[in-house]
Amino acid sequence: MRAGFTLAATVDDAGAGVVAVEVRGGDDAGPVLGQALLPEPLHGGSVAVPVLSLDEGPVALVVRAIDAAGRVGTATRELFVDATAPSVTPLPAAGSTLGASLAFTLYLNDGGAPWVAGADLEATLATLAATRAAANYTSFTATAAPGRISVSLDEERNGGIDFRLRPMDALGNTGPQLTIRYVVDRRAPRVTYRSPGDGGTGVSPATTIQIGFDEPMDSASLSAALRVTADGAAVPGGVSWDAAARLLRFTPAYVLDPLAAVTVTLLHTATDLAGNPMASDEVFSFQIDTYRFRDVAAEVGLAGYRGGTGESGEDHGPGGTFADLTGDGYPDLVLGTDQN
Known part of the structure; x- marks a missing residue:
């Protein structure tokens, strides 16, 4: 049952005739949720009673028929109220790039509570449309399965595509139109x-x-x-x-x-x-390169080697310089090919 609805009450009164039907919440003393005043006494038939918006979930209603003599007949009814449209979760997330797999899934969730009517996948699927570069795009296939709509693209042209849909449940609760954008990328990296x-x-x-x-x-x-x-x-x-x-x-x-x-x-x-x-x-x-090197930091005092300081770039004989080749923070002695 939706949050705001019309309740049809069937009345039968062989006496003075029914002049009003009201709907109360909980019991006879509960708040009046809806009322129908009849223009003339009704001895039998159906009365439409508009009911105010109700909170979601189970609700107990008492229907009271009042005749012209003030006598009251009652009936009770247990209802479940569902006033929320399904939510939609796209996977991969909106804004993602579709590459090797030209497909995505729209998961519909109608709350999961026992009174929820459930998503109307076929009605939601009927609203699915797409646009590429401001033009209608129809090169896709969409199928409904329990709880989801699966979409696959039928072509591989690169670029952005905007998919639109309006989620609905079995009671007709309809959410706002959603726009979900994906970017198609089928080009190999270089x-x-x-x-x-x-x-x-x-x-x-x-x-x-x-x-x-x-x-x-x-x-x-x-x-x-x-x-x-x-x-x-x-x-x-x-x-x-x-x-x-x-x-x-x-x-x-x-x-x-x-x-x-x-x-x-x-x-x-x-x-x-x-x-x-x-x-x-x-x-x-x-x-x-043909250069060979030897890490001498742990073997000799660099400052005493041929009178030098052991600084990077310092010349130490034919083809010999210091450079930190190992990345350990110590200068390494680089020798030419004629050195041992």
């Missing part, structure tokens, strides 16, 4: 930056590998898809994702060997935030 560059030589043995993209990526898929090898052996290391710069960084767990041939492979299973995978694997290679 690599726009590599460091070190493909085919590079003389790369620092303490290099950090970086890969840039043309759109935001799913960081978990990047970590799972990245492979780094040096002379064919897997290189362990740490992976980080800079969302603002759209940059994947890989820092090897150790300094790479001189002249090592490094290959970086990012499998096509890496996806963007819409779930679109890359069109193909991304592979590039580079070679580590």
Whole structure:
């Protein structure tokens, strides 16, 4: 029963005739919720009594028929009041991007209480319409199942689509029209930056590998898809994702060997935030420099080495300089290829 309604009462009075019918809440002494005054005594028939708005939930009503002599006949009725339209929860959330799966679901909830009539899925489905670029969009299929409406798109053109619907329940309670916007993205992400560059030589043995993209990526898929090898052996290391710069960084767990041939492979299973995978694997290679180095911080007093201070960039013989290659905060002695 809806909150404001009309109650039909059937009366039968062989005597003076019914002149009024009223509806009270709870019992004979309860508040008057509705009343119908008849223009002339009625000996039998139906009387329509408009009832005021009621709170949602179960309610006990007493119907009182009053005849011209003031005699009263009563009847009781238990009703359930449902005055709220169903709520709608879209999944994925409104504003999301539809990518690999061109589908979404609208979940309708009519409260879950025992007196609730339940969502009218077919009536709600009949109100579903869509617009793309200010024009009607009909390239979608929608089906109703218990508690939900499933929608799938029949085409893959990129761009925004606005879906509109008006939720209804079985009693005709109707909510305001909702607009739910989705953005379709079926384009594969692309690599726009590599460091070190493909085919590079003389790369620092303490290099950090970086890969840039043309759109935001799913960081978990990047970590799972990245492979780094040096002379064919897997290189362990740490992976980080800079969302603002759209940059994947890989820092090897150790300094790479001189002249090592490094290959970086990012499998096509890496996806963007819409779930679109890359069109193909991304592979590039580079070679580590010929310099060798030795971390002498724990072995010698740097200030006493050839009279120097051990500062980064200081010259110490043929091809020898200090530089913090390991990132541990201590200068490392870099020797030329003719040093041991």
